[in-house]
Amino acid sequence: MKVAVYGFGNQTYYRNVLKVSENLGGEPPYGGSRMALEFAEAGHEVFLSDPRMDTIKPEFKQKLLDAGVKLTTDDVEAAEGADVAVLFTPFRSGLTVKVAEKIIPNLGNDAVIATTCTMPVLVLETSVKNVLFMEDREDIGFSTLHPAAIPGTPQHTHYFIATNELLEEEIVKPHQIEKLKKLAEDTGKKAYLIPAELISPIGDMGVVATASAAISALEYYAVSKSVLKTTKAMTEFQLAQAFQVVSSIIAKYGIEGLVKFLNAEALKKSLKSMLFDEKIQKVSFAAMKSLENISDIEGVIGSFDDMASKFEPKEKTFLSAPSPMLISYMEELAGEDVTRGIVREALKKLYHGEND
Known part of the structure; x- marks a missing residue:
């Protein structure tokens, strides 16, 4: 598979703030770069795109190059024909949405966009579809490759992959979930299939x-x-x-x-x-x-x-x-479509307001 990873990971934050090496173990680079390195070591064609690539320590970049990862600052180049796009982008949700909007036209057929720990997949999916006309790319799926740990540490033994189980509308197809599952397992990680709405509550710091x-x-x-x-x-x-x-x-x-x-x-x-x-x-x-x-x-x-x-x-x-009770009452008063729109917009505003 061709895999495009977006976001190197803030190595200064991992090193100086979290003190990952001392507290959790492993060795840098951590984050999205470590995911890219492991995907490449598993035999996949991997691109890693980050606009600040020139500021990354040369020794970190060399580790990735030695593993076969292609480094770039061009998001579109990384996306061209990719089967999987992994967004390890900053927590500013607006930036993540912009990256997704830019790369979608260039992804391969039946590609899947996977968020990680920086943005809930349901917020991304809703935000993108509110901006883009997806008629030409209805083949694109939205899911997660949530590490639920810091990639590069001994605690990262797994990935959480979002499913449609609790959703009224499908955001990812079964064969796309299997694609993500294979990618995770190729790196020696356990793949957990989890309803999309539970990914953040279970995988994030909360x-x-x-x-x-x-x-x-x-x-x-x-x-x-x-x-x-x-x-x-x-x-x-x-x-x-x-x-x-x-x-x-x-x-x-x-x-x-x-x-x-x-x-x-x-x-x-x-x-x-x-x-x-x-x-x-x-x-x-x-x-x-x-x-x-x-x-x-x-x-x-x-x-x-x-x-x-x-x-x-x-x-x-x-x-x-309880919110499901309130939602049911809203559906009785205003109908399912109106209620669904209100809930989605409220969710999007919540995350955008906090992270932009």
């Missing part, structure tokens, strides 16, 4: 919250079933409500809003009344311990009082309705 939330949900369901004897429907609603409210507060009011609105003492007292079985409720008991030692967290992020004082009131909103 996985620390996703994992805790998922396990706490299962814990609560176990306690609800064995101790509280509540119905499954009631348990699911309470879980959805809790997660929806917390996520909505953060999305609308930020961490400062979360600190201002959440009363740690009240939270601790309420949680204490729901601790029944330490063997089952490991996350819940750990949460209680964290609440009892919350000053440790405060010591790292700063005074909670100072954070709360920086909170800026905004227009009030409704936080307690």
